[in-house]
Amino acid sequence: MIDPDDMSRLAQYSHRLAVMAGKTFIQEGEPANDFFIVTSGHVKIFALMPDGRRQITGFAQSGDFLGLASGATYGFSAEALGPLALCRFSRTGLNILKREFPDIEHRLMEEASRELVQAQKRMLLLGRKTARERLASFLLEQHHRSPTREIVINLPMSRTGIADYLGLTIETVSRTLNALQREKLIAITQVTQITLLNLPALETLARGG
Structure with missing residues (x-):
């Protein structure tokens, strides 16, 4: 998670979004041109199964990053569980963030790693427990x-x-x-x-x- 003080500074370099409850703002398979920080509210993260059903793979809340660990396309979809506020950053703007926040690269790597760790924990949760x-x-x-x-x-x-x-x-x-x-x-x-x-x-x- 990002500290509240850092969040307010980072917000200066982002586009703020207000998302209505039930609206999907990340679509699985679309180009991963942006990443997001949740500033308030909660998010449902899900993937589409081959038969069209949804499988919830996680939940996010204020301070969480979404999309950092994505490749060329998003590997998941994300939907607002209630009224949601986000900061959206373009991947092309990362160099500006790194210049303005010398420690941001380390923080971004930590957050990307956290996404992967959460995925591993979920595999254990479903497979063994x-x-x-x-x-x-x-x-x-x-x-x-x-x-x-x-x-x-x-x-x-x-x-x-x-x-x-x-x-x-x-x-x-x-x-x-x-x-x-x-x-x-x-x-x-x-x-x-x-x-x-x-x-x-x-x-x-x-x-x-």
Whole structure:
């Protein structure tokens, strides 16, 4: 993530975009001429399967880069989960950024690497973990991405979106969340709000313990 102070400086060299909820602003397969920084709101990242279905591959929030690790074309699509604000940078403008921000090249490489690490983590999540381990990992991921590491996490995505991302059915997601609540690991205070009651136990579960 980019620090708020750096974000305001970087914004001077970008084109600001306001995106309505539900609108796709990156299309898989289109030329990757730009990259983006999310300045507020949340993003659903997805890929199209051969049969036309969507597979959610990640979520982004304020401070996240999108498109840095892309090749000549975007390997994913991105859609606003709610009202969204972005800074768009052209790839041809990178030299200006590097000149104005001497440390920006290192930061950009870090962000591109983070995109690849997230992809590797997702492969492990889907390939090796049980439904309980996937849900625990997902909740902890949302907790760690919170700037203040609050134990109360607000989920901008629907249960259907969570199920798609984790490779589960919505019934399995609901049943597993209810089981975690009965075990007093979490409390479901609202449909989109979950309180993490026992972080050590969730971390052990996420690791397969």
